[in-house]
Amino acid sequence: MEKKSRVLVVGGTGYIGRRLVRASLAEGHPTFVLMRPEIGLDIDKLQMLLSFKAQGARLLEASLDDHAGLIAAVKQVDVVISAMSGVHFRSHNLLLQHKLVEAIKEAGNVKRFIPSEFGMDPSRMQHALDPGRVTFDEKMELRRAIEEADIPHTYISANCFAGYFCPNLCQLGTLLPPKDKVHVYGDGNVKVIFVDEDDVATYTIRSIDDPRTLNKTIYLRPQDNILTQNEVIAKWETLSGKVLEKIQIPGDEFLASIKDMDFASQVGVGHFYHIFYEGCLTNFDIGEDGAEATLLYPEVGYTRMDEYMKRSQTCLAVSHQQPLAESMEKKGRVLIVGGTGFMGRRLVRASLAHGHPTFVLMRPEIGLDIDKLQMLLSFKAQGAGLLEASFDNHAGLVAAVMQVDVVISAMSGAHILQLQEKLVEAIKEAGNVKRFIPSEFGTDPSRMGHALAPGRVTFDEKMELRRAIEEANIPHTYISANCFAAYFCPNLCQLGTLSPPKEKVRIYGDGNVKVIFVDEDDVATYTIKSIDDPRTLNKTIYLRPKDNILSQNELIAKWEMLSGNILEKIYIPADDFLASMKDKDLFHQVAVGHFYHIFYEGCLTNFDIGEDGAEATLLYPEVEYTHAKNLQPRHRLPATS
Numbered sequence: 145m146e147k148k149s150r151v152l153v154v155g156g157t158g159y160i161g162r163r164l165v166r167a168s169l170a171e172g173h174p175t176f177v178l179m180r181p182e183i184g185l186d187i188d189k190l191q192m193l194l195s196f197k198a199q200g201a202r203l204l205e206a207s208l209d210d211h212a213g214l215i216a217a218v219k220q221v222d223v224v225i226s227a228m229s230g231v232h233f234r235s236h237n238l239l240l241q242h243k244l245v246e247a248i249k250e251a252g253n254v255k256r257f258i259p260s261e262f263g264m265d266p267s268r269m270q271h272a273l274d275p276g277r278v279t280f281d282e283k284m285e286l287r288r289a290i291e292e293a294d295i296p297h298t299y300i301s302a303n304c305f306a307g308y309f310c311p312n313l314c315q316l317g318t319l320l321p322p323k324d325k326v327h328v329y330g331d332g333n334v335k336v337i338f339v340d341e342d343d344v345a346t347y348t349i350r351s352i353d354d355p356r357t358l359n360k361t362i363y364l365r366p367q368d369n370i371l372t373q374n375e376v377i378a379k380w381e382t383l384s385g386k387v388l389e390k391i392q393i394p395g396d397e398f399l400a401s402i403k404d405m406d407f408a409s410q411v412g413v414g415h416f417y418h419i420f421y422e423g424c425l426t427n428f429d430i431g432e433d434g435a436e437a438t439l440l441y442p443e444v445g446y447t448r449m450d451e452y453m454k455r456s457q458t459c460l461a462v463s464h465q466q467p468l469a470e471s472m473e474k475k476g477r478v479l480i481v482g483g484t485g486f487m488g489r490r491l492v493r494a495s496l497a498h499g500h501p502t503f504v505l506m507r508p509e510i511g512l513d514i515d516k517l518q519m520l521l522s523f524k525a526q527g528a529g530l531l532e533a534s535f536d537n538h539a540g541l542v543a544a545v546m547q548v549d550v551v552i553s554a555m556s557g558a559h560i561l562q563l564q565e566k567l568v569e570a571i572k573e574a575g576n577v578k579r580f581i582p583s584e585f586g587t588d589p590s591r592m593g594h595a596l597a598p599g600r601v602t603f604d605e606k607m608e609l610r611r612a613i614e615e616a617n618i619p620h621t622y623i624s625a626n627c628f629a630a631y632f633c634p635n636l637c638q639l640g641t642l643s644p645p646k647e648k649v650r651i652y653g654d655g656n657v658k659v660i661f662v663d664e665d666d667v668a669t670y671t672i673k674s675i676d677d678p679r680t681l682n683k684t685i686y687l688r689p690k691d692n693i694l695s696q697n698e699l700i701a702k703w704e705m706l707s708g709n710i711l712e713k714i715y716i717p718a719d720d721f722l723a724s725m726k727d728k729d730l731f732h733q734v735a736v737g738h739f740y741h742i743f744y745e746g747c748l749t750n751f752d753i754g755e756d757g758a759e760a761t762l763l764y765p766e767v768e769y770t771h772a773k774n775l776q777p778r779h780r781l782p783a784t785s
């Protein structure tokens with residue numbers, strides 16, 4: 145492995161970045177991923193980084209704002225690949241790469257730098273329309289900086305990422321295939337190039353050690369994926385067995401549609417115009433300063449768009465028609481609402497793992513959120529059905545609910561109460577649901593009547609929903625999951641971070657109050673276990689894994705043993721802790737309140753479970769839950785190891 149170049153991916157948790165990390169590992173490169181301290185409370189990003197680490201990558205901690213740290217990171221590798229964001233409807237920060245270029249220049253050791261391009265060749269887009277031309281102008285500005293600094297480089301011109309252009313038949317503003325009518329750009333006969341994003345990553349990684357690609361632009365032109373929009377539509381019609389109504393849009397009409405659009409959409413229209421009317425991906429021959437990837441690496445078996453669309457076709461056909469296995473038929477049919485969320489995705493997996501026919505609500509509001517869509521498609525590939533319905537469409541919601549026996553909500557967000565009330569209305573009207581689990585999964589709200597403002601809103605809303613459920617006579621189970629391990633355990637219960645402290649740890653009071661930590665996959669498992677169980681009907685299920693009932697001091701001691709690092713302890717009296725709420729934003733104030741109840745008051749453990757509740761590990765002793773001692777190593781971050 146050491147013979148291959150060491151690769152650092154910057155932007156590794158992004159859409160193309162995560163594929164570059166995987167491809168680099170797959171091709172046997174020692175692979176490093178930049179981990180930015182700005183990660184804050186982004187648990188999805190953190191868990192993706194941890195999964196890279198589990199696959200063999202190393203995480204290098206540095207901020208783009210820390211020049212010395214960035215140089216130190218760059219010095220550890222031979223190749224730097226940037227996958228910095230550059231899509232306006234998602235996030236756009238291409239110029240931040242100047243900081244990376246500066247660091248590479250100063251480090252002086254980098255043998256190849258691949259800046260974040262992966263689209264149209266910006267050097268051919270001098271004529272591009274405003275405001276979309278900003279993408280190309282910025283990419284050219286970066287090229288100039290790279291070349292002026294004499295940094296060896298390769299530019300990747302990846303053409304159209306299939307996920308954004310293919311299953312939607314090149315429609316703007318959606319990722320889903322049109323159902324009846326399709327917009328055709330001009331006569332639909334301009335040749336376009338579609339590339340599977342995993343192939344983009346593979347070709348990129350192939351190029352980094354290749355002398356033929358030094359200081360060149362590599363164009364990805366998989367022969368079988370050079371197609372017109374009409375050809376893409378025809379393929380889809382064959383696959384879906386459905387003929388779509390075609391609406392041809394003349395070029396000037398298309399451009400005029402820019403008026404009154406938001407900035408990101410205007411950028412999109414400009415790019416689409418160049419691609420689908422002008423043919424900017426195919427209207428030139430590759431010259432001396434470039435090379436074509438499939439000719440350089442004919443051994444790569446790239447994905448044909450036929451195959452890509454077949455995958456999408458199976459995945460996006462929304463109804464769940466497959467005959468169910470006999471064992472599955474006996475189990476309750478489960479609908480998960482909020483299935484792409486942190487808890488939701490675990491519930492989907494647990495439901496499938498326990499053999500339940502599993503459905504996930506797919507909201508048409510998904511828009512251009514490709515990460516969400518791809519997660520839904522992965523559920524489908526694992527055997528779940530996708531039920532399309534919006535919260536704004538009562539009848540659709542009722543129809544979705546009618547298909548199942550159990551509804552589990554894992555929703556979150558500012559409108560959680562109002563949206564779940566709509567769900568309760570739908571369940572009430574459908575009348576068939578045998579069990580509803582509302583989105584709780586935390587502290588038992590019925591014991592939090594005394595909670596501090598503003599944090600009490602969480603408990604008040606959950607109680608209001610409970611009243612709606614009970615008034616509608618909906619059979620239910622409430623899950624009191626206590627502290628999600630990922631949020632409380634690796635950070636030793638510190639507020640505002642998910643990473644372990646390096647030198648000092650803040651201790652709440654004397655640190656001896658007992659708290660309960662639960663692995664989130666276990667929360668999902670116990671929840672799914674409870675849904676068909678008569679013992680849990682209309683009860684609250686408390687998750688109290690015996691070995692995970694620990695004080696903060698005990699948790700810190702475990703970490704100190706594991707890391708070999710003794711932390712300085714700073715004890716915070718209750719008054720000081722509460723006073724820290726002042727002048728903070730609402731999020732922080734809510735968190736301080738919740739932490740106060742948990743760590744000073746002991747609200748998770750200061751009561752016995754009564755008649756109206758049951759304890760999960762006693763109900764399901766066969767579940768092998770993750771013990772606290774294994775939670776910390778799993779979440780352990782390299783920066784402190």
Ligand SMILES: NC(=O)c1ccc[n+]([C@@H]2O[C@H](COP(=O)([O-])OP(=O)(O)OC[C@H]3O[C@@H](n4cnc5c(N)ncnc54)[C@H](OP(=O)(O)O)[C@@H]3O)[C@@H](O)[C@H]2O)c1
Binds near residue numbers: 155160229230260262
């Ligand atoms: N050809 C096509 O069809 C096509 C389609 C989409 C994108 N692209 C191109 O592909 C490239 C990557 O786009 P993407 O969609 O994969 O990007 P993305 O997922 O939106 O973001 C990539 C990464 O950018 C980093 N980032 C974002 N904001 C940052 C900030 N303020 N400070 C530091 N880092 C920040 C983050 O890195 P961390 O992981 O460190 O947090 C993030 O994961 C762009 O050049 C884009 O133009 C091409």
